[in-house]
Amino acid sequence: MDTHQTELNDLIQSSVVSTSFQQEADKQENILRPKMLKDFQGQQRLKDNLAVFIQAARERKEPLDHTFLIGPPGLGKTTLASIIANEMGAEIRMTSAPALDKPKDLAGILTNVTEGSVFFIDEIHRLKPALEEMLYIAMEDFEIDWVIGQGPAARTMRIPLPKFTLVGATTKAGSVSSPLSSRFGITCHIDFYNEAELASIIHRSAEIMAVHIDKDAIAHLARCSRGTPRIANRLLRRLRDFASVMGDGNVTIPIVDHGMERLGIDTNGLETQDRNILRTIIEFYDGGPVGAETLSISVGEAIESLEDFYEPYLIQKGYLKRTPRGRMTTKKAYDLLGIPCKRNMDDNQGILF
Numbered sequence: 001m002d003t004h005q006t007e008l009n010d011l012i013q014s015s016v017v018s019t020s021f022q023q024e025a026d027k028q029e030n031i032l033r034p035k036m037l038k039d040f041q042g043q044q045r046l047k048d049n050l051a052v053f054i055q056a057a058r059e060r061k062e063p064l065d066h067t068f069l070i071g072p073p074g075l076g077k078t079t080l081a082s083i084i085a086n087e088m089g090a091e092i093r094m095t096s097a098p099a100l101d102k103p104k105d106l107a108g109i110l111t112n113v114t115e116g117s118v119f120f121i122d123e124i125h126r127l128k129p130a131l132e133e134m135l136y137i138a139m140e141d142f143e144i145d146w147v148i149g150q151g152p153a154a155r156t157m158r159i160p161l162p163k164f165t166l167v168g169a170t171t172k173a174g175s176v177s178s179p180l181s182s183r184f185g186i187t188c189h190i191d192f193y194n195e196a197e198l199a200s201i202i203h204r205s206a207e208i209m210a211v212h213i214d215k216d217a218i219a220h221l222a223r224c225s226r227g228t229p230r231i232a233n234r235l236l237r238r239l240r241d242f243a244s245v246m247g248d249g250n251v252t253i254p255i256v257d258h259g260m261e262r263l264g265i266d267t268n269g270l271e272t273q274d275r276n277i278l279r280t281i282i283e284f285y286d287g288g289p290v291g292a293e294t295l296s297i298s299v300g301e302a303i304e305s306l307e308d309f310y311e312p313y314l315i316q317k318g319y320l321k322r323t324p325r326g327r328m329t330t331k332k333a334y335d336l337l338g339i340p341c342k343r344n345m346d347d348n349q350g351i352l353f
């Protein structure tokens, strides 16, 4: 076998994707993860559309079009990726862009995917440019260009790939290049869940976990869950602990109140760090504008978690605004913290009266 062939075989044999990222995934989370679309609560429009696209692809006996999942952390992107595979009756391979270092890493996976399977890349906005270019061709033409050998002996080989579905997920749609995002045939924006949707998620999780929680307590917990299923489930687990240690095992309104108080979560679902962010902008920067980097240092939070986790919810709830000059608090934030507002908050320049 010539060296070129050996190199090629190595590439095809190498299964560089680390499954450890999957193994490390919170086991508790996996237990509660819905497997099929019918168990995925809320996001009705998204589900209805996806159901049509999946059914149509199945009827045509084709893989589903490449699908782009966009939304803040914990709203169900990974869950939807595996639901897509389950609904298509397809295999799924999961990886995350930061785990893909060299073109070989991506090529190794692409040449190993099976016909009709789902290839999930989490945090796709972090894909390196060279890998992104390889992905363009793979997505569009189902082949990759692979350079074999070095120097004058180098040859480019076009390697055909099986037809697969790429599912890409990101919390930062703005950081994904337009050539990449335009190659997805289906784009799903996942929004924060409303209280009724969260209530049905909590109801379902409580049944799976065999936790007794009354209807009022579910509604109360839904209000405290930041519009996020992952948080709703996490809080439910903590409330189960409080209920079994401090009560009779049943999660009731007093247990929810007690638990939220101990965990530093208010009735708007804001955590200590949310209030700290708002208070810092008001007290240190006179309500803003303040740049994200300065703010992240002031509150001792990584810029990624500030931008991806904390800000989207504060913005959605109307406590914070992103302006070209930085972050600004709104009048609602002053009211929340009980700080008198001396500024005209409609004025983005922040001029005092």
Ligand SMILES: Nc1ncnc2c1ncn2[C@@H]1O[C@H](COP(=O)(O)OP(=O)(O)OP(=O)(O)O)[C@@H](O)[C@H]1O
Pocket (backbone or CB within 6 Å): 029, 030, 032, 033, 034, 039, 040, 041, 042, 043, 071, 072, 073, 074, 075, 076, 077, 078, 079, 080, 122, 171, 201, 229, 230, 233
């Ligand atoms: N629509 C839903 N119905 C029921 N449970 C849900 C739903 N969406 C998410 N969950 C639950 O929330 C948990 C977190 O969801 P998931 O891991 O899919 O979020 P994610 O968007 O991938 O987050 P990240 O950006 O951090 O990767 C899941 O384990 C699942 O139990």
Ligand SMILES: [Mg+2]
Pocket (backbone or CB within 6 Å): 077, 078, 079, 122
């Ligand atoms: Mg995920």
